[in-house]
Amino acid sequence: MKKSQSNEKRIIFNINDIRDYDRRLTKELLNDPCTLVPYIEDEISKLISCKMFIGISGSFGEYFVNPRSLTSTLIGKMICIEGIVTSCSICRPKVMKSVHYNNKTEKFFSKDYRDSTMITKLPLTNTIYPTRDVDGTVLSTEFGLSEYFDFQTVVLQELPENAPAGQLPRSTEVILLLI
Incomplete structure (x- = not known):
């Protein structure tokens, strides 16, 4: 986890570190970010008493796509697009x-x-x-x-x-x- 230099309101999490901690949590985060991300941001904001947002970096595996491989099966999922x-x-x-x-x-x-x-x-x-x-x-x-x-x-x-x-x-x- 690192705080973004360019934007002080964002914390960047490495998905590889999350995967090492809990593979199931990583899968849930990639498959249902609209549910998990707001709760993660709220908990972080409560801990440090100011509104914070999260960013995700690292290896996305099957969720690393390009415009040609982008399909409707990825709707609602967290992806990294090149x-x-x-x-x-x-x-x-x-x-x-x-x-x-x-x-x-x-x-x-x-x-x-x-x-x-x-x-x-x-x-x-x-x-x-x-x-x-x-x-x-x-x-x-x-x-x-x-x-x-x-x-x-x-x-x-x-x-x-x-x-x-x-x-x-x-x-x-x-x-x-x-x-």
């Missing part, structure tokens, strides 16, 4: 939590947002942005108090030298989140 980025979108902010102020009652209101691109143990939320409270009073958005994360998509292409002779390299779109 390729070259051929295009990318601009980095855009995505709302995690919006904070709104009611001028009449002088109270704040906040709303969390979760969608299928996030790994969370909580259910997905609707994406309706509140403009009025339950009484119909207009809410003003407090952009400085709201929380955002960076969202970007890239097209990852199979390395041309690894593509079968006479075939074009395959590509896939990947969503990148920087929290």
Whole structure:
């Protein structure tokens, strides 16, 4: 386990060390990351009293793929994908939590947002942005108090030298989140 130098909110775990400790835990982590990762992050955050995220490095074995070998059997599993980025979108902010102020009652209101691109143990939320409270009073958005994360998509292409002779390299779109 090591703390990432570039981003102080991420701890990198080597999957080989986890495998040495407990092979079953490694298999569960690779097969069902959407269940285990949020709980691991919550426990680490409780231990050090600040929000932390985890990253996984090491040998992924059968879960090390390229865009050509990526199949539907890997949906919902943790994978390591090899390729070259051929295009990318601009980095855009995505709302995690919006904070709104009611001028009449002088109270704040906040709303969390979760969608299928996030790994969370909580259910997905609707994406309706509140403009009025339950009484119909207009809410003003407090952009400085709201929380955002960076969202970007890239097209990852199979390395041309690894593509079968006479075939074009395959590509896939990947969503990148920087929290």
